[in-house]
Amino acid sequence: MPPTPAPVWEIIHGFRRYWALVAALDLGLFEALASGPLDAAALAEAVGVDIHRAGLLADALVVMGLLTAAPEVPGVTIGSQPPPSPPGPPSQAGPPEPAGRAAGSGRLVYNLGLVAANYLLRDGQRSMARLVREAPGPHERWPELAETLRRGAPSARVEDDPGAFYPNLARATAPLQRGVAAAVARELAAPSGHQALVVDLGAGAAPWALAFLGAWPDARGLAVELPEVVHVTREAAAADPAGDRLDVVAGSFHRVELPAGGADVVILGHVLRTEPRTAARRLVARAAAALRPGGTLVVADYPRPDVPSPAATTETLMALTILATTGGQGAFRAADLYGWARGAGLTPGPTYTPLAGQTVLTATRPGGPSPAARPAPRPGLRPLGSVYPPSESRE
Template identity: 40%
Template sequence: MNTASATPVGPAPVWDVINGFTSYWALSAALDLGLFDALAEEAGCGAGLDAGQLAAAVGAAGPGPVTVLAETLVALDLLDAVGDRFRLTPVAERYLVSTAPASMAALVRYSPGPPAAWPGLADTVRTGGPEPSVTADLNALYPALVGATGPTQAGVATAVAAELERRGWWPKQPTVVDLGCGSGAWATALLHARPDGTVIAVDRPDVLPLAERAAGDAGLGDRVVPVAGDYLDAVLPVASADVVVLAHVLRAEPADRARRLLTRAIELAGARGVVVVADYWRPDPPPDPPPARRHDVSAREDDGRAEDEDRGALCRAARHELLLSLTMLASTAGLGVTAAELRAWAEAAGAEVVGSFEPVPRQHVRLIRSRTPEALS
């Protein structure tokens, strides 16, 4: 290759990463200032606010700093600018206004986990786990974090209920076990679809009140049975369930615990029930070459190049999922989960993945059922 005539490699990917840090704090500052809420109050007239009006609305010293922040948000497609006025984009209106049903405003603050986890990420990679102080910070943060996931997860759970209905796996009076119920979004959404059902809601003692409060606020408190304890060994008031939910819990667990947790869910579902797993999947590792090609050097080299290219494409396509897996690594004992691991764990427990869908963007769900003839019929 003639390097002299080759196009120079630019630093854009490096700048994108550096600017990602700035972008996050621009969004955080806008939320802290109430900038999106201020624009939402003016959304009815459709004209938006100019920099002076926006500065007054958020309590800023003057229009200059607000202009820099707002123009940055325009560049990030989180605001729109028409003439001298700033307006909400559809994305901001739906996900960044604090009172919107699907608001992610709180999730922006809590989703990255403890701030102290990130400067220590290199040490976490070296040692295999985060510092105890980071784990303690996460434990303190956890109730707020799971509460912030509620609006997004409610939409996912509602779509899952519709899918179970479509497949004929959603009885009129279902028994649901939600292992890691978090905010209670799944429990309340599923019970809205089946008000005569019962949800056994399992989570840590400091988190469980969130689910109870959500069910109570929805008028469904008498349909939720709270169980405090570890997902793996909490004593449940039922021996089986029609639906077992594992929503964003496997990726935060070490592999052995995640496997055993899935096995428990499959056992609870039995021959007739279904396990619902919602998570962010890391790309599967490249397959081993067939035995006949392992001794063929040229074929092995060709396979290696193809696998490298395929894996690179898979990683780029799974950017969101990999970043969330890295978030798990930074502050938990989990490394995320691959779809291949899920399939293998399910098969070892006598079950199989029978459905896969994306009910809302970037929210992936797998449905697992027993391989017994009764279940497959």
């Protein structure tokens, strides 16, 4: 007996699911449900789409686990009521079907699921709403993937025109990364006895630098970002209460002068994966040279797993995205990073896995305060306190 073709359908459905989600975001469908459940008629009116089409999109989102749908409870008013029946004698076809009626069922009432409530509202604290469009990289690169793999590079690389893609990506990724970065910052003790310096290379909207400055109220920061993208870093700093402690420098992290031996933390947030291996190794060495004794290198990324498995879907597909859209080599492995860090004189420290597939690797410059004053970091995977403390959670 051949196996079921369901896995192939699932892959095709991935395309459909993605575009259904994009449509829902474009229509503001999640916002329409943010203040409570609506029946199909009210939802249709809120998103400006006729009831049949809006209902079908909502049903698809239910199937995808982003909305819930339950039959209306008689006597309970939810959102709008169905529009009154048009005046005049019933037609040959019988009375009009009540709004929102699916064949054979009662009227459905739609509600936001927990994932949508937490991640898909545009102004949510950890919103991924903008990231949905940006995360696959420029969409037009995907249909040419076979040719890209043969040729060794896409027809246009993101880094050829950083101002076209990175500003939107940087803004889109910041809300989620801010929570991750704050959780990591809580794990690292703020140094005492001097004003701490936090350096963020390829800062984007600076979720990492600003989270550290939020956690370490006496620290100052230095964010480096490309001239084509640096307005995003400046915008983010201006909007943040800790932003007046962040110096923003326009330039390449390969060339900008860094404070030799002056930083307590250097962050490489999602930048190594797009660099060719020799450039990535050099960048780790630059970051290491900027650390003072006892200082910590923080690398947040999606390292390629040693063994592919469904459990490693996120990081494996992220690596493929890098190949499809940039001149990078499709991500590095954790062992590569530790090799580069050791080569630069650092000692590997704890590793955290804040979100599915995402790994935060640390390495420390030997020396600094005695272990009594500051516990020596131990290598190995460490649980990270909740990325979202209960008080911030909608769940």
